[in-house]
Amino acid sequence: MAKGTLKISGADALLASDLAPNSVDSSELVDGSVDLSHMSVNSIDSDQYVDGSIDNAHLADDAVGTDELANDVVINTSGAITTTGAFTSLGIDDNATSTAITIDASENVGIGTTSPSSILDLNTTGDTTLTIRSGSTSYDGKIDFHQGAGVDGGITYDHNSSYASEALKFRAGNNGTHMTIGGTGDVTVNTGNLVIGTAGKGITFSSTNTPAQSAGTGTGNTLDDYEEGTWTPTSSSAGYTITTTSGVYTKIGNTVNITGKFIISVVGTNNATIKIGGLPFTAGTTYYCQGVAREVSTRGAMYVAQVNLSSTDVAINAMNGVVPGDAKVLSVDTYSVTITYQV
Numbered sequence: 001m002a003k004g005t006l007k008i009s010g011a012d013a014l015l016a017s018d019l020a021p022n023s024v025d026s027s028e029l030v031d032g033s034v035d036l037s038h039m040s041v042n043s044i045d046s047d048q049y050v051d052g053s054i055d056n057a058h059l060a061d062d063a064v065g066t067d068e069l070a071n072d073v074v075i076n077t078s079g080a081i082t083t084t085g086a087f088t089s090l091g092i093d094d095n096a097t098s099t100a101i102t103i104d105a106s107e108n109v110g111i112g113t114t115s116p117s118s119i120l121d122l123n124t125t126g127d128t129t130l131t132i133r134s135g136s137t138s139y140d141g142k143i144d145f146h147q148g149a150g151v152d153g154g155i156t157y158d159h160n161s162s163y164a165s166e167a168l169k170f171r172a173g174n175n176g177t178h179m180t181i182g183g184t185g186d187v188t189v190n191t192g193n194l195v196i197g198t199a200g201k202g203i204t205f206s207s208t209n210t211p212a213q214s215a216g217t218g219t220g221n222t223l224d225d226y227e228e229g230t231w232t233p234t235s236s237s238a239g240y241t242i243t244t245t246s247g248v249y250t251k252i253g254n255t256v257n258i259t260g261k262f263i264i265s266v267v268g269t270n271n272a273t274i275k276i277g278g279l280p281f282t283a284g285t286t287y288y289c290q291g292v293a294r295e296v297s298t299r300g301a302m303y304v305a306q307v308n309l310s311s312t313d314v315a316i317n318a319m320n321g322v323v324p325g326d327a328k329v330l331s332v333d334t335y336s337v338t339i340t341y342q343v
Contacts (some may be wrong), residue, residue, distance in 0.1 A: 059115050065153025112224065134159055175178040200224055224326025227251040229280060233260045233337075236313055254280050255336075257340045258314075261296075264332055271330050272318045279312040284342045298333050307341040314339060 002340040055136045094100070102110040108117050110116030113123035132141040137159040144154040153172040160166045166183040180188045194201050202224030247260030258279060268274070283289070291305040293316045316336065318330060 289341035
């Protein structure tokens with residue numbers, strides 16, 4: 001048949017049976033000649049979609065829900081994920097009605113605040129409680145402080161089946177427990193000393209002494225000083241010479257107990273009284289305080305020792321009747337003195 005136009009009409013219509021297999025391909029189809037009316041229901045599935053042919057423009061609003069997302073789906077985003085409902089995952093269950101946790105650009109975490117001022121900022125309108133819960137009494141609750149790889153210190157709550165046996169432990173420098181607060185309320189300093197770093201401050205005791213007028217109040221119940229040391233007796237009386245002097249003291253609060261030893265090598269003209277200076281603290285202005293001095297080497301005579309008000313002197317005076325005869329006269333000898341006075 002010569003090339004040209006083939007016109008078929010009526011009973012001469014061309015049927016599919018008249019076409020050889022694979023004789024019609026896409027080159028014989030006019031652009032736009034195939035539309036939805038030529039497609040049977042379910043004739044197109046995922047095999048007919050070219051990769052990447054479906055994008056956001058082909059999706060209706062709210063067309064994708066949780067049923068359309070696969071398990072363990074990974075969402076990569078450089079922006080924020082916003083939801084107006086509850087957000088639930090394997091590790092997070094968020095049912096808050098407003099912003100509960102904020103991580104800012106400095107990686108500070110705020111709970112109860114959208115402007116955290118530190119690495120972890122807890123902010124509530126009422127009491128703020130941070131709970132550390134252990135699985136059982138076999139496990140401790142711990143807060144560790146690190147500088148680099150090592151542990152520099154921390155706080156441990158040692159759980160026990162009995163509250164009385166539980167303990168809150170503090171440690172610093174990774175050198176073991178330094179202080180313990182026991183379940184019964186006892187405070188134990190395991191290593192080091194309990195140091196009161198501010199003058200005039202100390203340990204306050206809740207006194208309930210009887211009778212009531214003997215009970216201290218306020219600073220009267222505060223132990224604000226304890227000190228041990230040495231002092232050197234000196235002669236402050238004309239004509240007296242003392243040698244080989246030594247002394248120790250203990251100060252508890254405003255009370256000082258002193259013990260001293262000295263040798264009178266030369267007796268002055270007033271051989272009944274000598275003033276020994278060099279006390280470690282100045283005496284108060286209200287109470288005269290007495291003690292005793294004793295000859296050590298010869299007669300064993302006893303003398304009255306009295307601290308003078310507002311001074312650092314102790315006066316040693318001879319007493320009548322202590323040693324028969326010349327007991328009132330101080331002599332060349334070794335003496336010891338013991339006295340307690342107020343500052």
